[in-house]
Amino acid sequence: MEITAGKLLQSINSPDDLKQLDKAQLHQVCDELRQYIIDVVSVHGGHFAASLGVVELSVALHYVYNTPYDQLVWDVGHQAYGHKILTGRRDIFPTNRKYQGISGFPKRSESEYDTFGVGHSSTSISAALGMSIAAKYKGEDRKAVAIIGDGSMTAGMAFEAMNHAGVSDSDMLIILNDNCMSIDQNVGALKEYLTDITVSPTYNKFKDDVWNALGKLPVGKSITRAMGHKLADSLKGMISSSSNFFESLKIRYFGPIDGHNITNLVDTLKELKKIAGPKILHIVTTKGKGYALAEKDQTKWHAPGLFDKISGEIYKKKFDLPQPPKYQDVFGETIIELAQQNDRIMGVTPAMPTGCSLKPMMEQMPARAFDVGICEQHAATFSAGLATQGMRVYCNIYSSFMQRAFDQVVHDIALQKLPVILCLDRAGLVGEDGPTHHGAYDIAYFRCIPNMIISAPMNEVELRNLMYTAQLDSNTHPFVIRYPRGNGVMADWRKPFEAIEIGKGRKLKDGNDVAVLSIGHPGNFVTAAIREAKNAGIDVAHYDMRFVKPLDEALLHEVFQKHTKVITVEDGTVAGGFGSAVLEFMAKHSYHAHVKIMGIPDTVVEHGTLKELHRACGYDAEAILENIKIMVENKVSVSVVR
Structure with a gap:
């Protein structure tokens, strides 16, 4: 299915193209960008509600700032789809999160506009502060902006970064995207604190006073550093006591403002660019904005999978037989x-x-x-x-x-x-x-x-x-x-509890040609491979070790006393993992065997479906069968193979 972007969005191949538009046209850009995200994600999948909530912010930031010279750091990255589309990746956006397609998160190797790789939360303020201080040291007039959600702000790392930023005299802006959500509903005192700010009449008066004061400044003249400090000091008197949290860290607070008012966002960001020093802009947004069902149930629509954009029906895979649970x-x-x-x-x-x-x-x-x-x-x-x-x-x-x-x-x-x-x-x-x-x-x-x-x-x-x-x-x-993401293998799993002896594995199948030792869910891949090996006349022993630490040494003695051809299978890194533990045991007890370690290689594994990645990493059932056959055919000529 071919998906076509709107007329204005089709003309935007970089932020430079966006800057050629009149401010009045940005409303249409936002509408088209939001619709394009809905169209693509409904057909191709991906994260959904977070990026819809920052459409206006994404447009405003690239309209006002000189990116990529000015550096934007998106926290987590669930919210960066609009950013990607505006920075030259519109036409390849349907490959988002697909094998060998673009990443679902900002990634430095993918684009110069992705200034920092993110996927885990609460790193943006630290990274942006580092960029800002480096710019100051090098004498560069580049800006650094951290865009962080109120959910990510709950992490200790965000507080540590703000504590440093307040005394750094760095020219950085923190944008607090406040939607009361991370993936689930936010919790804790910070959520209550921000809620108090957003509903406070004093704060709303403060917001108006701030921008009225800025509006009286001479048009076309930049605010000097001394003037900026003087203005900040005068504004502190307008702020209610609940603002003291940010102010006590010496980070000047502005807001809250409507994060979906593109005109006001652009004006605000332009004025904040003139004010030196660390500052925070508090914007209030709605996760899932522009898609009613996502606004109503934001957790469900965080990453819904494929869906009908008209009816809102989320497509579920249909199976002939009952499926095992996740x-x-x-x-x-x-x-x-x-x-x-x-x-x-x-x-x-x-x-x-x-x-x-x-x-x-x-x-x-x-x-x-x-x-x-x-x-x-x-x-x-x-x-x-x-x-x-x-x-x-x-x-x-x-x-x-x-x-x-x-x-x-x-x-x-x-x-x-x-x-x-x-x-x-x-x-x-x-x-x-x-x-x-x-x-x-x-x-x-x-x-x-x-x-x-x-x-x-x-x-x-x-x-x-x-x-x-x-x-x-x-x-x-x-x-x-x-245990892994996704479904298990047993539809009938509600069995009475049984204690397992700690450090005790189990032999699932005896065999004479090759011994395969597995840990965890990949043992099911081994079971499938052994069925095919049996059809080829190969007799394979299978041991489910259950524990990496402590290892079942009695079971390992049995393995190495009987077998000189051993394969280990795990869904962890082969460097220092389960297979390494088996090799350490073998060396300690002076056993000699040909050992093949199968698992996640010592390299960065990119994104794709699980089936694609298991195959690419070489430990799916097909790869296990291939290695069993290689072992049996005596093609292994070294003691240890990885």
Whole structure:
């Protein structure tokens, strides 16, 4: 299906083209840009509501600023579709998030307009501050703008950056895009604080006073540094006491203003360019603006998949047979079941209650389940604090986001040997979100930490049983359970709980030609490959190890005493991961075998469908079968192959 942009949007191949338009034409540009995003995403998929909410801001920024010389830093990147379309990627925008197409997030290697690669939240202020200080040092008159949502502002890193910015004397602008949403509804004191500002009559009077004062300045004359400081000092008297948060950090506050009024946005940004020093502009927007269903249910329409733009019907894949549930939903139902049996169980997530399926527990047991905002470090240490008081805490953090809490896991959980249960959703490759979201590294970075238990279920029943095992009083260690994005393999998964011996794997199939050792969900790829190998007359043994740490050494002794041809399969990085652990065991005990390690290669894996990426990384069922045949045909001539 061919999608055509509107007449004005077709003429915009760069911000220079946008600047040739009259300000009055920007309303039409915004309408066409919003419609183009709706048209493309409805047919090709992608994130949706966030970019609709900043259409006017995207147009205003590129209209006012001299990009890419002036540098825009978009926080997270869900909101950057309009930015991409306006900066030369309109015609290739339908390839967004597709294999070998453009990224769904700003990416430095993709465009000079993407000044900073983003995917995780709350980095924009730090990055923009670095750019601003570098410009000042080099004597360049370039501006730096950080565009951050109120959800991302809840992270500690944003506060750290503002604390530095206030004393840096840097000429940077922070735009606070306030829509009361991240993916789910925002939580916490900051949300309440910003709400108080937006409804305050004093603030609305302040807003008018600010721009009336600016309007009286001589037209065409820039504001000198001294005048800017004098103006800022005089305006502080107009601000209500609730503004003291930003002002106390020595960041001048302006707003709140309507983020969907393109004319006012352009005028405001032009005036703020003249004012030196660190400043923050508070704009109020609606996530999903311009598409009524997305405005009404912003979480559902964050990334809805393909849909009918007229009726709003979200297309679901149709299957002949009942499909197994998503791993995240098994987690969500199982934690409630366990919590009903054990009143010490609590759940924690950093701003992903819907994504990780903790939301039902939050609704049914609000005193025992917590969304702590976009702050993984706090989530980890908060869980540790609960654990010191005897609570059994399931802290659910996406694998790629857990990277941000590494220090807290080491210092606050592992060193104190607190039995926090770390549930790593989206472990392995995640598909179209790409390298910022792939859960490739958790096995490697957790395996080196003392006191850790690291496990991965092969199916839904194993996930339930690992969750059950982790909360038993017999477990006294931090317990990692990693599982992938998407559906499992078992439609009939509600089985009675069974404890699993920690560090104990299982032999799923005996065999004489090759032994395949797997960890987690890729064990199902192995099972499929073995079925085909049997048809080729190859007898393959399969071991589901369940645990990376501690390893089942008894099972490994059995493997290496019987087999000289071994394949390991994992959905983590081959550098320092499960296969490396097996090699360490082999070397320690002086075994000699041909070993092939299959998993995520030691390179950046781009975006695409899971099927495409598993194939590209060489650990899908077809690749496993290929390597089994190579092993059997004695084509391996070295001790270790990666």
